[in-house]
Amino acid sequence: MATDNPPPDELAGTEQPFVQHLVELRDRLVKAAIAVGVACAVLALFPGPAALYDILAAPLVASLPKGATLIATSVISPFLVPLKILLMLSFLLALPVVLWQIWAFVAPGLYSHEKKLVMPLVVSSTLLFFVGVAFCYFFVFGQVFKFIQGFAPKSITAAPDIEAYLDFVLSMFLAFGMAFEVPIVVIVLARMGIVSIQKLKDFRSYFIVLAFVVAAIVTPPDVVSQLALAIPMCLLYEVGIWAAQIFIKHTQAPPETAPSSET
Numbered sequence: 001m002a003t004d005n006p007p008p009d010e011l012a013g014t015e016q017p018f019v020q021h022l023v024e025l026r027d028r029l030v031k032a033a034i035a036v037g038v039a040c041a042v043l044a045l046f047p048g049p050a051a052l053y054d055i056l057a058a059p060l061v062a063s064l065p066k067g068a069t070l071i072a073t074s075v076i077s078p079f080l081v082p083l084k085i086l087l088m089l090s091f092l093l094a095l096p097v098v099l100w101q102i103w104a105f106v107a108p109g110l111y112s113h114e115k116k117l118v119m120p121l122v123v124s125s126t127l128l129f130f131v132g133v134a135f136c137y138f139f140v141f142g143q144v145f146k147f148i149q150g151f152a153p154k155s156i157t158a159a160p161d162i163e164a165y166l167d168f169v170l171s172m173f174l175a176f177g178m179a180f181e182v183p184i185v186v187i188v189l190a191r192m193g194i195v196s197i198q199k200l201k202d203f204r205s206y207f208i209v210l211a212f213v214v215a216a217i218v219t220p221p222d223v224v225s226q227l228a229l230a231i232p233m234c235l236l237y238e239v240g241i242w243a244a245q246i247f248i249k250h251t252q253a254p255p256e257t258a259p260s261s262e263t
Contacts, residue, residue: 040090049082059141132180186240
């Protein structure tokens with residue numbers, strides 16, 4: 001007599017009523033909002049919104065001619081712009097807590113092999129985004145602003161507007177932060193079986209062209225910033241291919257137990 005013994009479902013008995021899910025989601029969102037509020041209060045006390053803007057504007061100010069400063073063309077800009085920076089940095093500072101709350105909400109509905117995939121991707125994608133933003137601030141900004149000021153005619157006195165500068169900074173931070181997510185995209189595509197590792201390797205030459213096209217679109221029209229974005233994207237693509245092979249190996253679902261037969 002033959003009997004099938006399918007492996008037990010890890011999620012059996014973990015179902016919760018819909019209302020209970022909503023309550024838990026509310027609690028998680030409240031905790032995330034509290035984390036952002038605490039970070040905002042801390043940054044408001046030290047170093048303060050004005051000092052935060054001074055830090056953000058430091059790379060540009062360092063490249064301006066002696067005595068030149070940024071200007072505010074709107075009456076409320078000196079208040080609103082530092083406030084926007086305060087809120088943005090508060091969210092980034094509290095991002096690990098926010099992501100942890102999201103992870104804690106969805107984790108009970110994942111299998112063990114899925115948890116092995118999701119958690120490392122959440123952590124690594126957050127770190128890569130921060131690394132991209134830091135690379136943009138500490139390296140790219142200084143080189144780009146020096147390059148631009150080097151082409152400015154002597155008859156022109158640079159006085160950038162603080163709102164325009166904030167928009168530029170946010171767009172550059174977003175561009176570099178997202179560009180540094182290339183390994184995560186490669187890993188997900190390979191792990192989900194959408195693209196094979198071999199096809200990713202064959203696409204390498206096309207990706208190099210794509211990286212330079214993207215860099216030309218999202219960065220200012222100067223060689224320095226375009227190279228600073230395109231070259232890391234190409235290197236991170238190679239890192240993604242290497243990491244994808246490791247993830248595929250260690251995050252596969254466990255094989256099902258073969259049916260046993262008894263006579």
